[in-house]
Amino acid sequence: MDSVSFDINDALKHYMSDPAAMPTPEADGALVDCENDPESLTDNAVVNGVLNPIVDAVAENPDAMTRSHIFDSLQFLLKYTSFLSAHALSKIFDLITSGLATEADVIHNDLESDEQELVAHHKQLLEMYGFLLQWTIAAVETKAAEKSSTAAPARRGKPRSKKDAAKDGTWDSSTQLETALGTMCKVMRLKLGKIFLTTSERDTFISLLTRPVYMILESEQRVKNTSIRMHAFKVLCIAIKHHGHGYAAQISTVQNLTYFEHLPEPMAEFLHILAEQYDYPQLADEVLRELSNKEFNSNDTKGPKSVSSFMVRLSELAPRLVIKQVTLMAKQLDSESHTLRSALIEVFGNMLAHLSKSDERGENHKTQMNAFFDVLEERFLDINPYCRCRTIQVYVRLCELDQKFPKRRQKAAELACRSLEDKSSHVRRNAVKLLGTLIRTHPFTALHGAQLARKDWQQRLDRVDAELNALKPPVDAPGLDGDNGNTTVDQGLLDDATQIESPRKQPAEMTDEEKIEAVRRRQEEAATSEAIEKLTLTRRYYTEALKFIDVLHESTGTVCQLLGSKNKSEVIEAMDYFEIGDAYNIEQNKLGIRRMLRLIWTKGNSDEGKGVQAHLIDCYKRLFFEAPDSFSPNDAANFIARNMISLTFGATPAELTSLEQLVATMMKQGMVPDLVIAKLWQVYGVQKREISRKQRRGAIIVLGMLATASPEIVVGEMETMLRTGLGAHGRADLQLAKFTCVALRRINPTGRQVKESTAKFSRLSNDHAVLVRLAAITEVPTESKEWYGVAEQAINAIYALSRHPDVLCSELVRRKTKAVFSRQATPASSRPVSRDETRQAPSPASSTAEIGAGDAAVVGSQQAPASPTRQQNKDNTIGLSQLLFTVGHVAIKQIVHLELCELDFKRRKQEKERTAAAAKGPRASLATGTTSRKSSGQHKSRTPAAEDEDADELDLIGGTTEDDFTEAMAHIRERELLYGPQSLLALFGPLAREICANNTTYRDRGLQQAATLCLAKLMCVSSEYCEANLPLLITVMERSADATVRSNAVIALGDMAVCFNHLIDENTDFLYRRLADAKPMVKRTCLMTLTFLILAGQVKVKGQLGEMAKCLEDEDKRIADLARMFFTELSTKDNAVYNHFVDMFSLLTADRGMEEESFRRVVRFLLGFVEKDRHAKQLADKLAARLPRCDTERQWNDVAFALGLLQHKNEDITRLVAEGFKHVRISA
Helix, strand or coil: CCECCCCHHHHHHHHHHCHHHCCCCCCCHHHHHCCCCHHHHHCHHHHHHHHHHHHHHHHHCHHHHHEHHHHHHHHHHHHCCCCCCHHHHHHHHHHHHHHHHHHHHHHHHHHHCCCHHHHHHHHHHHHHHHHHHHHHHHHHHHHHHHHHHHHHHHHHCCCCCHHHHHHCCCCCCHHHHHHHHHHHHHHHCCCHHHCCCCHHHHHHHHHHHHHHHHHHHCCHHHHHCHHHHHHHHHHHHHHHHHHCCHHHHHHHHHHHHHHCCCCHHHHHHHHHHHHHCCCCCHHHHHHHHHHHCCCCCCCCCHHHHHHHHHHHHHHHHCHHHHHHHHHHHHHHHHCCCHHHHHHHHHHHHHHHHHHHHCCCCCHHHHHHHHHHHHHHHHHHHCCCHHHHHHHHHHHHHHHCCCCCCHHHHHHHHHHHHHHCCCCCHHHHHHHHHHHHHHHHCCCCCCCCCCCCCHHHHHHHHHHHHHHHHHHCCCCCCCCCCHHHHHCCCCHHHCCCCCCCCCCCCCCCCCCHHHHHHHHHHHHHHHHHHHHHHHHHHHHHHHHHHHHHHHHHHHHHHHHHHHCCCCCHHHHHHHHHHHHHHHHCCCCCHHHHHHHHHHHHHCCCCCHHHHHHHHHHHHHHHHHHCCCCCCCCHHHHHHHHHHHHHHCCCCCCHHHHHHHHHHHHHHHHCCCCCHHHHHHHHHHHHCCCCCCCHHHHHHHHHHHHHHHHHCCHHHHCCHHHHHHCCCCHHHHHCHHHHHHHHHHHHCCCCCCHHHHHCCCCCCCECCCCHHHHHHHHHCCCCCCCCHHHHHHHHHHHHHHHHECCHHHHHHHHHHHHHHHHCCCCCCCCCCCCCCCCCCCCCCCCCHHHHHHHHHHHCCCCCCCCCCCCCCHHHHHHHHHHHHHHHHHHHHHHHHHHHHHHHHHHHHHHHHHHHHHHHHHCCCCCCCCCCHHHHHHHHHHHHHCCCCHHHHHHHHHHCCCCCHHHHHHHHHHHHHHHCCCCCCCCHHHHHHHHHHHHHCCCCCCCHHHHHHHHHHHHHHHCCCHHHHHHHHHHHHHHHHHCCCHHHHHHHHHHHHHHHHHCHHHHHHHHHHHHHHHHCCCHHHHHHHHHHHHHHHHCCCCCCCCCHHHHHHHHHCCCHHHHHHHHHHHHHHCCCCCHHHHHHHHHHHHHHHCCCCCHHHHHHHHHHHHCCCCCHHHHHHHHHHHHCCHHHCCCHHHHHHHHHHHHHCCCCCHHHHHHHHHCCCCCCCCC
16 A cells, blocks of 8 residues: 655645645545535445545554555545534544554654654654644534534524434534543653654644644633633643743734633633643743733724733732733833723732732832832822722722731722712722721721720820820939930040049949849839830820721711712612711711611612612611610510610701601511510600600600501500600600600591501591690690790691691680780680681692791791890790791691592592492482582581581582582682681781781791791782782891791792792792892702792793802802702703703803802803703804903903803804904093
């Protein structure tokens, strides 16, 4: 048989250029016949007919491969692998692999026996097998790639069975690939230096084995297979270590990193194995050196990303390799690619982690750590937010290490505190996380536990200072011995004493007692010195702890602001920070925990909103509603009850409202056990011992909150409330009485709570003990300002619980009137205003009026008149103030009550009509007119109605249409409540007006506040009364010296704008003027009122928005924030900012008192809402027309600045602005 004439270089040249053109003249005739019809090779019978003899021959002797027909036949089949079945390709693969393995064994034996004459033969065989193996693996990988691309869409169907896979001609080549890679390792372990005598020959052969390995690594699926990956790494490692493949591997590694996104981490793993297991770190060094000098195109994103992943992974796996090249790598910190800079930041973090675990603690070690920390601290100010984020994340990981880095922690805390104000929300969020981690892992736990209360640490520092001062001798104290007095003298200046000047005396020998005394003194001095040294170290420890705590306190204010962020993950991180801080008893964090409460109102229409609410509830549950596991159920209930009560201490009204929503939500979710509720009632109702007023109040506040979710809580304890809150305790503590009234009001759910409540409430008769006590609590004789809050809530409770609250309140007003005007006879016309008599049309804005007036009800501090008066006169003034307050609040509650009555009537009427329709039978009903209804109502007003009378009333009005009914109600509200001959409220309208109009006669501040409030509330009842007294109220709002009165008048005008829009619409200018009020309280109230009215569409804006725009630059931050919120909301309504911008601009430029910088900030903020190009062009045209008309340079600059912010793209305007301001002086 002819031997093949094989030249590896020639074969490679043909293979690299075009494998299909490889000459195979000696191929089997059956295969040659298929050359023109490759499709016939799919027939396994044809292929097997050729392959089987070849397999037998090679199995018998691997030298068979040198036969030309065998070698050419295999080459022919490999040319057409795309047509071969998987079975045939698998057979070829096995054949070549097993042949190479056998040949390797033969070579090993021959080399051992030193058979030199066979070397050339073995060299040729190895090259032939290596060449065929390379070709085969390439074919296998091509097949595998085709398989993965065609299999991807079929994944959704049923998984295929092995039988189906075999039928389809596919096979898993992984096992054969592992065997082939193992055979390569076996070959490379041979003494190839004896076979390949020149380096070029060896390199050519080694490349036959390594080239397919790199091809395998290019497949992501192959790399994911750990076994194949490790076999591939093994081949490369042996080639590099023993066969000089290092330089080629370096080039391939860098190329792989550049072009294949899945290879960075595997390449790092490969270099780690090469260095650790094969003791060859040189390749890693060279690769890192090359990457350090590599420059990337600014448009290239893949390259930097891959290199970054590689460096980070290598620094994790082999920090000792990386740290040697870190100086070179640091050059990439100047790279434009933020991905590379981020990677280096992480690498430096890994280096620090590595050094911290190292046993070495020399000077070089310290220098390296300091250098890494210095770079990381610089990167807190990197221009890219991703790099800043990565820096902070690295610090978070460093904080978790066993080594605490105490000197660097303080700096990290300060930098994190500064990063809280970063413009990127990601940076801020990570900064909060870092601060939380710094707290959790702080190093000040050695002496006094982990708590970080500043007060305790300051006390410890003061104590140490005192001890130090006691141990240190005074500054002017004499030295303990002669030498001490001369410690600062340079000994070179002094001469020794001469014998002549001072004859030397032999020192007398010390007695035993003197020796003992000297020793004792020396011991005391040493002990004192040691104590001072110890205390000095302790002092430094305390000082560093206090510096750390001060940074945390400083950061709290900023983290509180982040609770209002639009980024929900930032909000959640801030909540976690406050929870961590509370665990370590940081005082300032209590502020944040209270501020968190407002997040319960986060809109829950998205998953993020719901996530914030749920996280808030979880935080509060962990903080206040979970007792330690070691507690018994009773102790746990006591613990939770105390915590719930403590939440009310020092809380503002806004915080209490938010807390109520939170507690009610938790109650609905079943998070408040019944035992805790029982404990709260015990605290509230305890009689046997005196407890803190604050604690008793807190208990009823929380119970009232819980009752919003479950009114039954209060219903079962009405007796306790009468005995405590409305009894002696309530009279002594009016705040307790007030919150008791609030809790009682919750018995009757209102609004949304009605639908959620399962229990139906039946209103109480006026002689019920609860209502009697509620009325009585308003008549408690007191000068305290707290009375107003009690009276307001008591009247609210009466209207919520009583079947006929108007009758009860009429009696209440009468009694109060008699008490004030005790010497005057009650007018005969004065009688209770009955429920039916005063029934009137509902106002769509009555609830707003109630809320507004309720807010205004915060009556300012009462002051005695300037001139000395008698005690009786003072009592009369207070009594009259209380009476007017009562009248005003009853008036407001009465119109709300009438609306509820009307709604109830309509509901019952509809139910009756539905019932009648369901019965399908005509139902007779009396159709009476409005007059007869009114007269029957008047008749009933003199005798309180009962339940059955309500049903009769429904029958009487069965024929009245709802429109007729509404008109009649409107008439009663307009004409009868404040003008009816028998109306009780009518008596007080003139009285309130008289007191407000004559503020010099009635000079008492409290009386003026109450009278203005009463007047405002009565004006919300009747448009006629409102119109008659509107000039007076506006005058009071403009001229009153009392800020509380002005604020109440502003709120009242806002309520009237809702009730009687036609009256207020012409007078809105007076409201806008209050935006320039001298008092921030009035200004803030006015801004809030106008915000509501404008956004709700209750008032028309006529160019006064400029006044609100000025508030953007107000000194009071809360006012400026309110103004920002207003314009942000306004911008969402039909281009409102664009529509009004020109008017606002005119008003702002006309204000000479506004500084140029402030003006520019306002204009920049407003123009930020003009987003459409069309609007920008139109505004630019309007503003450009003003340029020629500008009289002063400041006016011209203002217009030019606004034009510069608009994207108008108008060359004429640009040219006009470029010409600048032209000032022409006309000569006289």
